[in-house]
Amino acid sequence: MTKLIEVDAIEKSFGKTKALEKVSFSVNKGEIVGFIGPNGAGKSTTIRILLGLIRADGGSATIFGKDVWKESVAIHKRVAYVPGDVNLWPNLTGGEVIDLFLSMRGAKVDKQRKEELIRRFEFDPTKKCRAYSKGNRQKVALIAAFAADAEVYIFDEPTSGLDPLQERVFQECAKEVLAKGASVLLSSHILSEVERLCDRVAIIRKGVIVESGTLDDLRHLTRTQITLKTKENISSIKEQSFAHNVSINKDQVIFQLDSDQFDAFLSYIQPFNVLKLESAAPKLEDLFMRHYETVEGVE
Amino acid sequence: MMQSHARTGKLFAFTIRKEWLKLLLWLAGCAFYVILGAVAFVEVYGDPLERQAMAQAMQNPAMEALFGRAIGIDNYTIGAMYSHTMTIMGFVLFAIMSILLVVRNTRSEEEDGILELIQSLPTGRLASTTSAILLLVLTNTLLAVMSAGLLIGLGDSSMTTEGAVLTGILYGLVGLIFGGVTLITAQLSSNARGAMMLSFGVLGLSYMLRIIGDSGGFNALSWISPLGLLYGAEPFVENNWFPVWVGLVLSFVLIVTALGLKHRRDVGAGLLPDRPGKRHASVFLKTPLGFLLKLVRTPLIVWVVAMILLGVSYGSVIGDIEDVLAGNEIIEQIIAGDDSVSMADQFIAMIMGVLAMAASIPTVQIILRLRSEEKKNRLDKIIAGARSRTSVLSTFILTSLTVAFIFQLLQSLAFGGAAVAMGYDIALLDMVSAGLAYLPAMVVMIGLTVMLVGWLPKASSLIWLYLGFAFILLYFGGLFDIPEAVSWLSAFYHIPEMPVEEWNVWTAVLLTIIGTALTVTGAAGFRKRDID
Numbered sequence: 063m064t065k066l067i068e069v070d071a072i073e074k075s076f077g078k079t080k081a082l083e084k085v086s087f088s089v090n091k092g093e094i095v096g097f098i099g100p101n102g103a104g105k106s107t108t109i110r111i112l113l114g115l116i117r118a119d120g121g122s123a124t125i126f127g128k129d130v131w132k133e134s135v136a137i138h139k140r141v142a143y144v145p146g147d148v149n150l151w152p153n154l155t156g157g158e159v160i161d162l163f164l165s166m167r168g169a170k171v172d173k174q175r176k177e178e179l180i181r182r183f184e185f186d187p188t189k190k191c192r193a194y195s196k197g198n199r200q201k202v203a204l205i206a207a208f209a210a211d212a213e214v215y216i217f218d219e220p221t222s223g224l225d226p227l228q229e230r231v232f233q234e235c236a237k238e239v240l241a242k243g244a245s246v247l248l249s250s251h252i253l254s255e256v257e258r259l260c261d262r263v264a265i266i267r268k269g270v271i272v273e274s275g276t277l278d279d280l281r282h283l284t285r286t287q288i289t290l291k292t293k294e295n296i297s298s299i300k301e302q303s304f305a306h307n308v309s310i311n312k313d314q315v316i317f318q319l320d321s322d323q324f325d326a327f328l329s330y331i332q333p334f335n336v337l338k339l340e341s342a343a344p345k346l347e348d349l350f351m352r353h354y355e356t357v358e359g360v361e
Numbered sequence: 362m363m364q365s366h367a368r369t370g371k372l373f374a375f376t377i378r379k380e381w382l383k384l385l386l387w388l389a390g391c392a393f394y395v396i397l398g399a400v401a402f403v404e405v406y407g408d409p410l411e412r413q414a415m416a417q418a419m420q421n422p423a424m425e426a427l428f429g430r431a432i433g434i435d436n437y438t439i440g441a442m443y444s445h446t447m448t449i450m451g452f453v454l455f456a457i458m459s460i461l462l463v464v465r466n467t468r469s470e471e472e473d474g475i476l477e478l479i480q481s482l483p484t485g486r487l488a489s490t491t492s493a494i495l496l497l498v499l500t501n502t503l504l505a506v507m508s509a510g511l512l513i514g515l516g517d518s519s520m521t522t523e524g525a526v527l528t529g530i531l532y533g534l535v536g537l538i539f540g541g542v543t544l545i546t547a548q549l550s551s552n553a554r555g556a557m558m559l560s561f562g563v564l565g566l567s568y569m570l571r572i573i574g575d576s577g578g579f580n581a582l583s584w585i586s587p588l589g590l591l592y593g594a595e596p597f598v599e600n601n602w603f604p605v606w607v608g609l610v611l612s613f614v615l616i617v618t619a620l621g622l623k624h625r626r627d628v629g630a631g632l633l634p635d636r637p638g639k640r641h642a643s644v645f646l647k648t649p650l651g652f653l654l655k656l657v658r659t660p661l662i663v664w665v666v667a668m669i670l671l672g673v674s675y676g677s678v679i680g681d682i683e684d685v686l687a688g689n690e691i692i693e694q695i696i697a698g699d700d701s702v703s704m705a706d707q708f709i710a711m712i713m714g715v716l717a718m719a720a721s722i723p724t725v726q727i728i729l730r731l732r733s734e735e736k737k738n739r740l741d742k743i744i745a746g747a748r749s750r751t752s753v754l755s756t757f758i759l760t761s762l763t764v765a766f767i768f769q770l771l772q773s774l775a776f777g778g779a780a781v782a783m784g785y786d787i788a789l790l791d792m793v794s795a796g797l798a799y800l801p802a803m804v805v806m807i808g809l810t811v812m813l814v815g816w817l818p819k820a821s822s823l824i825w826l827y828l829g830f831a832f833i834l835l836y837f838g839g840l841f842d843i844p845e846a847v848s849w850l851s852a853f854y855h856i857p858e859m860p861v862e863e864w865n866v867w868t869a870v871l872l873t874i875i876g877t878a879l880t881v882t883g884a885a886g887f888r889k890r891d892i893d
Contacts (some may be wrong), residue, residue: 077634113481116627135367135483149473151379162375167369173635204479216481245642 064091066201066214066245067112072121074107080191081107084121085271087264089214094236094246096260096277098253104269105249106146109218112247113143125214139167142207146219148199150191156202157187163206182231196223208235215239215246233259287342288327293335302330326353365624366893367485373492376466379769384500387458388507389533394454395508397833398447399515401841402439412437414480415840419445422576422678423708426837427715430564430575435596440597443512444528446840451534452588453568455504457541459497460560466493468547469554477628488624490544494616497540504534524597527605531591534608538587539564541615548622551631558663565667569674576678585610649748656734657727661764664723668716668768669775675712679705705785708740709776709795710858714835716776717799718828718853720768721806725824727761728810732821735893750888758807758880765803769796787860797858801872805852808879815886818893852876 067089074082082104089095099105106285110116111123114134123130125137150159151204157180180187185201194202200223207215221229236246236259256263257277264274268349285306290296291314299315300308304323309316319327319341331339375760406412416437418424429449433441467490470476479489511527512520539560546559567586574583583589587608594604625709626632643651654661731754734740743753773796777789813821831851834843848854855872857865 100611109476110628111607113475113477114486115480116630133364134480135364135485138481138483141481143478145477145481147474148478149475151475154379163478163482166371166479166484168368168483 065089066091067125067247068127069108069112069123070121072083072108072111072118072123073103074111074116074119080269081185082111082118082269083267085269086121087271087274089245089247091245092240093261094248094259096256096263097247097266098251098256098263099266100251101264105266106218107234107269108266109143109216109247109249112216113138113141140213141206141216142210142212142214143216144200144203144207144218144220146222147196148203150194150199150202152192153190154196155188155190156185156194159191160187160206163203164209166279167210169211172209176205179205179208179235182235183228189263197225197228200224201228204235207277212239213244216246217246219251219252220248221252227298229255230354286321286324288315288317288319289338289340289342290315290317290331290336291338292331293337294333296331296334299330302327365485365487366491367483367488369485369491369495371382371487372479372484373495376492378497380462380466380496384462384496384503387462388503391455391458391504392507392511394447394451395511396515397837397841398443398451399512399520400620401837402442403515403517405840405842406439406442412439412442415442421704423675423705424676426572426576426606426675427711429571429589429592430685432595438597439517440519440521440524443516443520444595444597446522446837448528448531449568449571449588450594450836451532452591453564455501455532455775456539456564456588458504459536460543460557460564462500463493463497463543464547464553464557464560467544467551468497468550471547471629472551472553475558480628484621487620487624490620494540494544494620497537497544500726501533501536501540504536505529506530510627520597521600523600525604527594527596527600530605531594531608534605534612535566535587535591537612538591538608538615541612541619544619545615545622548619548626549631549633551633554660555631555633558660561634564664565670569670572674572678581669649752650760653727653730653756653760657723657730657760660726663769664720665728665771668719668727668772671719672716672772672775673779676776679708679780679783679785694826706787706861707858709780709787709792709836710861712776713773713795713799713859714853715832716772716796716854717802717834717856718835720765720772721803721828723768724761724765724803725806725828727764727812728757728807728814729824731757732814732818735818738893741892751884754811754884758811758884761807765800765807766797769799769803769842771797791860794864798859798864798869799853799856801858801869801876802852804873805874805879806876808876808883811880811883812886813883815883815888818890 063087069088070086071084072082072086073080073084085104085108087095087097097105097108107116111118112125112130114130114137117131125141128137130137150156154162160176160180161171164176164332179185181207183201185198185205189198191199191202195334200220204220217236221232224232233255236248240246246259248256248260260277262274262276265272290299296315297310299317300310304320304327306318306320406415416431416434419428420431420434428446431447436513467824470479470489476489480486485491506529509525512525512528513522516525542563543556543560546556546563548558567588570582570586572591574580574586574589584593590604591608594601599730622632664863731740734743770793773793776796777787777792780787780792781789806824809827810821810824817823831853834848834851834854838848848858852872855868857863857868
């Protein structure tokens with residue numbers, strides 16, 4: 063596997079604040095890597111270093127084997143980027159801006175592909191940018207990125223502001239470029255999106271990569287939130303090894319379930335006459351909390 | 362290094378596309394200024410005797426503080442008169458154009474995150490700054506060519522081709538220099554507002570150095586100031602090209618330094634440190650007034666300091682006027698018409714008007730802040746709270762009124778205090794009343810602004826055109842023949858020029874009523890209309 067993006071022990075400080083501490087990870091050709099972490103963890107800082115917008119204080123970062131700061135222009139010809147917060151020139155139309163971005167790449171604009179994306183994202187390119195909502199400004203950047211024939215796509219919380227339907231369109235588009243052999247780095251704090259798309263994830267917290275690996279590797283760390291209502295009293299669930307943080311409110315039980323213990327859980331509740339069963343996918347916070355509990359447990 | 366400029370051409374073409382209308386309007390304004398000067402002097406001062414009398418009147422510290430060192434006095438041709446009286450104000454106007462242009466195309470875009478998007482495309486690290494520089498150079502070249510052409514076409518025989526070309530080049534250079542200064546401040550500050558304030562600070566400082574240098578006899582200070590330096594070229598009089606070379610080198614150094622700074626720094630970062638803010642909102646901030654004051658605090662402080670310095674600078678030259686004019690009855694007659702009115706008092710009256718207009722800028726800005734909050738979609742958050750539109754608007758209006766009052770009080774105190782300290786015989790109280798007499802005109806300014814914000818929000822900035830018009834009337838009114846009907850349109854024109862004229866209660870009351878009526882009508886519009 064060729065590594066298209068390679069980050070090796072990069073560091074960055076803003077004044078006295080240390081934003082990144084020896085961050086290392088890589089993205090292989092044809093793979094999509096989720097880059098997750100809470101607000102202020104250092105996701106955007108890392109991405110801005112990768113784009114040559116800011117300069118790392120130490121370590122090395124390369125894309126296509128080229129230094130991200132020194133050879134940014136050559137790299138950017140083959141990279142497409144979408145930030146989480148897109149601001150545009152108020153007096154130009156969305157269509158104009160898309161064309162401008164594409165023409166800056168120097169390559170010929172694939173008109174058909176552009177039109178198709180505009181249709182799929184249900185975007186009106188004739189309005190002035192000042193009239194667009196956050197989600198629509200986001201679409202301008204997304205359409206310009208997907209219409210470009212890039213080899214590496216870098217997304218920094220690209221779906222913030224999109225509705226669930228458009229979020230789905232984004233995911234389809236991401237899969238399509240993957241199928242064409244491109245690589246994607248997707249920074250997000252929406253775990254479900256990362257789960258649906260990513261082969262591997264890197265988790266960053268307070269400027270340090272705390273975990274990276276395939277999603278299956280990490281899944282053992284996750285728990286699912288279960289809300290349960292039964293006819294019979296089920297307070298004995300407290301003693302079960304798969305249940306954590308159990309709280310019982312009248313006849314309703316809420317607890318965290320180890321995600322690999324669903325089977326044991328289902329056979330256990332059978333006799334209690336289940337009235338209602340809801341399970342919520344683990345949120346990123348849950349993953350983090352779970353993750354830190356484990357790390358502390360090991361130490 | 363070539364890589365740093367990749368796709369500058371494409372980006373520049375795009376920059377022109379988004380800027381051409383603004384530049385056209387600015388250049389039209391500049392052209393109007395040049396035409397006004399050239400045509401008016403040829404029309405009004407055709408008679409050499411009249412010009413020579415004017416030359417005599419110009420030779421005193423007060424006039425030099427206003428217009429610049431008296432030049433070409435021995436042979437006060439139309440050209441000399443143009444150079445002497447139109448140059449400094451023109452410089453300030455052209456400098457402002459370039460400062461705004463550079464901030465708009467550099468730090469503003471960076472602050473909005475647009476630069477990040479552009480730089481993530483295969484464009485060089487310096488491409489966007491370089492295209493802003495190209496735009497700056499293009500604009501000022503157009504300004505130079507246009508001004509030179511207008512002067513050659515409209516001037517009389519005293520306006521030589523060499524002088525006209527030199528004038529044009531000076532106009533372009535002043536833009537290049539202050540554009541260059543702004544390119545540097547855009548690297549220093551991490552936000553557009555800060556960069557703009559630093560640049561205006563440099564412009565203000567240059568202006569004050571020039572006042573002290575030109576009228577206080579410290580010539581060296583004038584030469585340190587870029588405005589004073591370029592003024593020293595004296596087109597149509599000396600045609601001195603030395604300042605042009607210095608100016609070109611200075612612009613070049615500023616631009617290259619800015620590019621160097623930009624190349625090294627991170628996108629989004631400023632070279633000056635940002636201070637950490639407060640964790641909690643203070644009790645005061647939670648009140649409507651406290652909130653508004655917090656929004657406009659820093660600019661207000663800068664304004665107050667600048668206005669006091671300006672008042673002191675002007676005040677300190679008053680004492681000298683009497684000395685220069687003592688015994689010269691002819692001049693006093695020409696200027697005052699009758700010798701019972703002193704030249705210095707006339708000067709005081711005029712400066713009071715200038716200061717009042719300057720103080721109108723922050724006054725109007727407070728009301729316009731309401732509009733800019735609206736444009737940034739923040740107004741709805743305030744109005745959506747428990748506050749009615751009327752109460753939000755009245756907070757802005759009351760603050761604006763208070764600012765007008767405090768500014769007039771402080772700057773007339775500074776102006777008068779300096780005059781008294783220099784030994785000029787006038788009561789401080791008279792100076793303060795002369796300053797406060799302008800308040801009714803400022804109420805009209807506030808009223809007009811509220812009208813625009815209430816009924817024509819998209820055209821709110823037209824108020825600056827009106828203020829500029831009033832300023833030209835006052836500043837050049839003594840030089841040009843301006844029809845009474847035109848002057849009449851300016852609210853400031855009606856204010857009695859104390860201490861030369863008597864205070865008139867009816868004018869004050871009438872203007873206040875007009876201003877209040879405009880405000881109330883404007884507020885009604887604001888209550889009814891959609892919030893953007």
